[in-house]
Amino acid sequence: MSLNFVEQRNITGHLQIARIPKHGGQEEIVFDDHNIIVSGMGVGLSILYSLSGSSNITDFQFDRFQIGISGAGVTEASSVYELSGPLVTSEEYAGTAGGLITVSSTQIANGSDKSNQVFGMIPFSHVTRVNDTSVRYTIVLDEDSANNIQRSSVDRPLNEIGLFMKNPQGRSSDGSLLVAYRKFSDITKASDFALVFRWTINF
Amino acid sequence: MRGELLVTLYDEDDNAINSIEGTNMVCVGGAEVLVDGLTVSPSLSGIATASAVLDTSNYTIHGISFGKGYDGYDSYAHASSVSSSWSVTGATFVNTVNVVSGFNPTAVEGVLIPTFPHPDDRRLQAASTRSPIASATISDVGHNMNAIEFSATNGLGISSLGVGCFPPSGGIHLYYVTGTSNDFVMSATFESNFNKNHLMDPSGILTMTVTSISEGGSLADFPHNQGLYMTSHKMGLSSIDVTGFSGTDGKGQIGYNVVLSGGDFALPNAYGGIYTLGLWCIDTKAMLAAGITPPFSFTALNNNRLYKLFAKKVFTKDLTFTQDNASDKAGLINTFSTPYGNPFGSGSGKTFKSKIQWRISF
Numbered sequence: 353m354s355l356n357f358v359e360q361r362n363i364t365g366h367l368q369i370a371r372i373p374k375h376g377g378q379e380e381i382v383f384d385d386h387n388i389i390v391s392g393m394g395v396g397l398s399i400l401y402s403l404s405g406s407s408n409i410t411d412f413q414f415d416r417f418q419i420g421i422s423g424a425g426v427t428e429a430s431s432v433y434e435l436s437g438p439l440v441t442s443e444e445y446a447g448t449a450g451g452l453i454t455v456s457s458t459q460i461a462n463g464s465d466k467s468n469q470v471f472g473m474i475p476f477s478h479v480t481r482v483n484d485t486s487v488r489y490t491i492v493l494d495e496d497s498a499n500n501i502q503r504s505s506v507d508r509p510l511n512e513i514g515l516f517m518k519n520p521q522g523r524s525s526d527g528s529l530l531v532a533y534r535k536f537s538d539i540t541k542a543s544d545f546a547l548v549f550r551w552t553i554n555f
Numbered sequence: 556m557r558g559e560l561l562v563t564l565y566d567e568d569d570n571a572i573n574s575i576e577g578t579n580m581v582c583v584g585g586a587e588v589l590v591d592g593l594t595v596s597p598s599l600s601g602i603a604t605a606s607a608v609l610d611t612s613n614y615t616i617h618g619i620s621f622g623k624g625y626d627g628y629d630s631y632a633h634a635s636s637v638s639s640s641w642s643v644t645g646a647t648f649v650n651t652v653n654v655v656s657g658f659n660p661t662a663v664e665g666v667l668i669p670t671f672p673h674p675d676d677r678r679l680q681a682a683s684t685r686s687p688i689a690s691a692t693i694s695d696v697g698h699n700m701n702a703i704e705f706s707a708t709n710g711l712g713i714s715s716l717g718v719g720c721f722p723p724s725g726g727i728h729l730y731y732v733t734g735t736s737n738d739f740v741m742s743a744t745f746e747s748n749f750n751k752n753h754l755m756d757p758s759g760i761l762t763m764t765v766t767s768i769s770e771g772g773s774l775a776d777f778p779h780n781q782g783l784y785m786t787s788h789k790m791g792l793s794s795i796d797v798t799g800f801s802g803t804d805g806k807g808q809i810g811y812n813v814v815l816s817g818g819d820f821a822l823p824n825a826y827g828g829i830y831t832l833g834l835w836c837i838d839t840k841a842m843l844a845a846g847i848t849p850p851f852s853f854t855a856l857n858n859n860r861l862y863k864l865f866a867k868k869v870f871t872k873d874l875t876f877t878q879d880n881a882s883d884k885a886g887l888i889n890t891f892s893t894p895y896g897n898p899f900g901s902g903s904g905k906t907f908k909s910k911i912q913w914r915i916s917f
Contacts, residue, residue: 359558360556360557360578360581361557361581361583361585361586361674363556363558393917394917395917397589397917398808398809398917400592400611400614401615401616401809401915402809403611404613405611405613405887406611407610407611407612408600408609408610408611409592409595409609409610409611409613410595410597410600410609411611412592412593412611413592413593413594413597414593415597441653446651476596476597476598479593481590481594484583484586484587484590485586485587485590486590487584487590487593487594491693501774554913555586555589555590
C-alpha cells in the first residue's frame with residue numbers, strides 16, 4: 353500500500369497574468385495556470401535548513417524576478433535553472449519612466465555563475481501571505497515597463513518569467529537562484545496596458 | 556519536501572542486527588514556519604532590538620522527539636509477563652538509585668502501535684498521553700517526556716517516575732525479573748547520554764547539534780554523547796555544492812541523525828518502546844507573540860523554545876526492540892528484553908543501540 357500521496361508536501365505554484373488597460377476598463381486574465389518549481393528551490397531550501405548559507409532569513413526570500421522573450425522553445429521541467437532569454441538591461445525592464453525597480457547581480461546557474469544579470473524587484477509590500485502555507489508575489493509591469501523589446505531590430509514578445517531566491521549563500525554580493533519558472537503565450541507589451549503577475553507558491 | 560528514515564539496530568558489540576526503513580510524513584507545521592520566514596519583513600534589520608528575528612536558524616529544524624502509541628502512556632513501566640499481576644516483584648520496573656519505596660509500577664505491555672499519521676498532525680499522538688499517576692497536564696505532550704531528570708522542578712515530583720522515559724544524568728536503576736516466577740535476574744544502573752550532556756528538555760525534545768561530520772555507514776560516525784546530529788547526505792555542510800544541480804542526483808538532501816544507546820535505549824524500552832519519531836522546528840512566530848525574544852538559545856532546564864512539528868514517522872516495530880534468547884522469553888515483544896550487554900553475568904556495560912538516520916529531501 354502506498355501512502356505517498358499524503359506523505360510528501362510538494363511545493364506547488366500558480367501563475368495568473370492579468371492585462372490592465374491604461375485608461376480604465378475591465379481587467380483581462382490572459383494566463384492562468386500552474387508553474388514549474390525548479391531544482392533551485394531544493395538547493396536553496398537545503399542551504400537554508402542546513403544552516404550553511406546566509407544567516408539572514410531575508411536572503412532566502414523570493415524578492416526578484418526576470419522576464420524573458422525566448423520561452424517558446426523551453427521544455428518546462430525541474431531541471432530549468434535560468435530563463436532562456438531574459439531582458440538584459442534596466443531600461444528594458446523599467447522603460448523611460450523607471451517605475452520598476454531593478455538590480456544587477458549575479459545569478460547562480462548550473463555549474464557556473466552568471467554575472468551582471470538584471471532582475472526586477474518585488475517590493476515587500478507586494479508579498480502577501482495568502483494563508484498559513486501560501487505566499488503570493490504580485491509583480492507589476494506598468495505601462496512604461498518592458499515595451500518594444502527588440503532583438504536584431506525585430507520586435508519580441510514576452511513569454512517567460514522566473515522567480516528568484518535573493519542570496520541563499522549569503523555572498524557579499526547577491527547570488528540569486530531560480531526557484532520557479534513558467535513560460536506563457538506571447539504577450540507583446542505596449543504602453544496602453546499594464547501586466548500584473550499574481551504568482552502564488554504553496555508550501 | 557519528502558523524507559526517508561533508516562533505523563539500524565545494533566547489538567552490544569556494535570554489530571548491525573536489524574534495520575527498518577520507510578518514508579515519513581511531512582506535516583503542515585514545517586510549511587507554516589517556512590512561510591513565516593519567507594514573509595518576515597526585511598525592514599526589521601534596521602531595528603536593533605528586532606534584527607535577531609531575521610536569523611536563519613529561527614526558521615529551521617532544531618529537535619527530535621520519541622514516542623509510542625497513546626495507550627502506552629496509561630501505564631508506568633515494563634511488564635515481565637503478560638500474565639503476571641502488576642506488583643513490584645511481578646513486573647520489570649524502574650526505580651531510582653536513591654528513591655523510592657512504595658512506588659508500585661504497573662506495566663506497559665504488548666505492541667503499542669500508534670495512531671496513523673496525518674499531514675495536519677501537530678504532535679506525535681493526538682490523543683492524551685498523560686500518565687494516570689501524573690495529574691498535571693504538563694505530562695500530556697504527545698510523546699515521551701524527559702520527566703525523571705527534572706522531577707524537582709517540573710511539578711510532577713515522584714510521578715516523574717511514572718511518566719519516564721529517559722534516565723536522569725545521575726543514572727537510574729533498572730530491575731529485571733522473570734515473567735513466570737518473578738525471580739530477580741538482573742539489575743543495572745543506566746545513564747543517559749542525553750541528560751549528561753544537557754541535550755534534552757523536560758518535554759522530551761532532544762536538541763540538535765550542527766556538525767560537519769559526514770553521513771557514513773559506521774556506527775562510530777555518530778557519537779553517542781550528543782543529541783540530534785545534522786549532516787548533509789552528499790555534500791559537506793560547510794560548502795553546499797551548487798554546481799550541477801539541474802539533475803536529480805540527490806542534492807538538496809539533509810540528514811538528521813541520532814543514536815539511542817545506554818540508558819537512552821534501555822529506559823524507553825522499559826517504558827514501552829519507541830514507535831514514533833518527530834522532527835521539530837522552532838516556532839518563532841508563536842514565541843514572539845508570547846513575548847519571547849531571540850536569540851532562542853537552548854537550555855535543557857529552562858527551555859523556552861516553542862516548536863512546530865515538521866515531520867513525523869510511525870513505525871509498527873519498536874525501535875528499541877531486543878529479543879531475548881532465553882527459551883522462556885523468546886519472541887516476546889516488550890515483555891522482556893535485555894538491552895544490557897551481559898545481563899545475567901558480570902555485565903559489560905554495553906547496550907544495544909538504535910541508529911536513526913532521517914533524510915529530508917527538498
